Amino acid sequence: MFEPLQLLVVDDELDFRETLAQRLRFRGFGVRAAADCHEALAAMARQPAQVVILDVMLPDVDGLDCLARIKKQWPTTGVIMLSGHASITAGxxxxxxxxxxxxxxPVELSGLVEKIHIAHAEAGVRS
Structure with a gap:
């Protein structure tokens, strides 16, 4: 039986988070969502995602710090960083x-889907 790739969308913008999660579910992914880093870490502790889509600007913890926490606990999880503010340094x-x-x-969905598959494949190579 086919198991869908499990994603976690972490973004404090409710409309963006819900719309992206819904569009990714429509594409066949298993998707959960979190509004901040603490919610994301709790969701990962309950059921680790294979790929996390993580906003850089979160209300509780900086996205880069959240990335470090995720990679420390779940090093084989792929992470894609998103930002509404262009910053080569943050990238x-x-x-x-x-x-x-x-x-x-805004991220183009077809491009994001491709990046999700790449992130998952790369994370598997690192494991």
């Missing part, structure tokens, strides 16, 4: 800290 820091990709919002 480079995210990649250096273990993110597979850094994308600007």
């Amino acid at each position: 480079m820091q995210g990649i250096a800290a273990g993110a597979s990709e850094y994308c600007l919002k």
Whole structure:
């Protein structure tokens, strides 16, 4: 039986988070969502996602710090960083800290789906 790839969307913008989660579910992914880093870590503790889509600007913890926490606990989880604010520095820091990709919002869904599969494949190679 086919098991869908499990994703966790972490973004404090409710409309963006819900819309993205719904669109990814429609594409066949298993998707859960969290509004901040603490919710994300709790969700990961309950059931680790294979790929996390993580906003850089979160209300409780900086996205780069959240990335470090996720990679420390779940090193084989792929992480894609998203930002509504163009920052080459944040993107480079995210990649250096273990993110597979850094994308600007709004993100094109077909491109994001491709990056999700790449992040999952790369994480499996690192395990």
